[in-house]
Amino acid sequence: MVDVETVTALLRALDQYVDELEKYRALSYEEFAAKTQHYWAVEHGLQLAIQSLLDVGNHILAAETARQVEEYRDIIVALGEEGILPPAFASRILGMAGFRNVLVHRYRQVNLREVYDHLQNDLDDFRRFARYVTEWLSRKGYLVR
Numbered sequence: 543m544v545d546v547e548t549v550t551a552l553l554r555a556l557d558q559y560v561d562e563l564e565k566y567r568a569l570s571y572e573e574f575a576a577k578t579q580h581y582w583a584v585e586h587g588l589q590l591a592i593q594s595l596l597d598v599g600n601h602i603l604a605a606e607t608a609r610q611v612e613e614y615r616d617i618i619v620a621l622g623e624e625g626i627l628p629p630a631f632a633s634r635i636l637g638m639a640g641f642r643n644v645l646v647h648r649y650r651q652v653n654l655r656e657v658y659d660h661l662q663n664d665l666d667d668f669r670r671f672a673r674y675v676t677e678w679l680s681r682k683g684y685l686v687r
Contacts, residue, residue: 544605546684549598553672556594560668563587566661574661575654584661585645585652591668592642595635598675602626606682614639626678627671635667 566574566584574580599617603609609620615636622632641660644652679685 544602544679544682544684546679548601549675549679552594552598552601553675556591556598556668556672559587559591559594560665563591563661563665567665571655571658574658581654581657585657588657588660589642589645592638592645595668595671596639596642598671599626602675602678614642627674631667631670631674635664635671638664638667 563584566580566587569580574584596614596617599621600611603611603617603620603624607620607624609624611617611620618627618632618636618639621627622629641656676685
């Protein structure tokens with residue numbers, strides 16, 4: 543059974559991370575790249591936001607399905623296949639898992655342009671994710687409105 547308090551706490555944290563990241567959206571790329579504090583804050587904020595998304599997905603899958611996930615990307619794929627996320631949206635955000643690994647493990651040098659592009663183009667995906675999960679929780683009867 544899904545622990546609604548855990549999921550809603552993770553979604554609240556996700557919302558806070560996105561709110562903080564929004565503060566950097568107004569920066570031009572030149573302003574963003576010129577200050578270490580800017581790009582470190584955005585890198586870390588994106589890492590936390592992606593991890594929250596993955597933690598929500600992992601919790602739901604563990605509680606509601608018999609699916610075993612071996613990699614972070616499998617969480618997103620499974621959420622789409624299980625109808626928790628629309629499949630097209632799951633496909634759209636699938637790259638987040640790999641980008642999280644880049645940010646955390648520095649598998650390759652982090653590209654500031656890529657970080658900036660995620661900042662400019664992908665923050666709304668976190669809010670959409672939270673909305674889809676909340677709608678799914680309501681459909682399943684976990685949330686009473």
